[in-house]
Amino acid sequence: MSKLKKQSQVVTGFDYEILDSEQRIVVQQRTGEIKERLRRSAQDIWEIGQKLAQVRSRLKHGQFETWLKAEFGWSRRTAYNFINVYEALAEPANLAQYRYCHICALPFGSTINSKKRPRGNSATCS
Numbered sequence: 001m002s003k004l005k006k007q008s009q010v011v012t013g014f015d016y017e018i019l020d021s022e023q024r025i026v027v028q029q030r031t032g033e034i035k036e037r038l039r040r041s042a043q044d045i046w047e048i049g050q051k052l053a054q055v056r057s058r059l060k061h062g063q064f065e066t067w068l069k070a071e072f073g074w075s076r077r078t079a080y081n082f083i084n085v086y087e088a089l090a091e092p093a094n095l096a097q098y099r100y101c102h103i104c105a106l107p108f109g110s111t112i113n114s115k116k117r118p119r120g121n122s123a124t125c126s
Helices: 002-007 021-058 063-072 076-088 092-095 100-108
Strands: none
Touching: 021 063, 021 076, 063 076
16 A cells, blocks of 8 residues: 555554463553543633633733743743643633643644534544
8 A cells, every 4th residue: 555545544443363362451451541631621721721711811011921931831832832832712612522632733824613623533643
């Protein structure tokens, strides 16, 4: 199979039946643990964005960047990566609809809307 064809294939799910019983149990357990941590990470990203937006709204022009640098060593861009996720997804409940990689891509020009939202394993992340 050509390299191009391999890259264009969509993975729909891992075939756990090819693993022996012990491997299957461990791999499926770790899969669930990883997915839970990704869900929590996405929630944390949203909440950090929310809190940054709240602080930004309470500081005078120019103070936000000074505060970011002093408290976190962050640039304005780093903070806005979090804020953009918060602003793009108005409710944290919406996070469950999206894959972690799509949430992380929001600050970098991706958009999420109800007509084009990524769904389950059919959306690919690279």
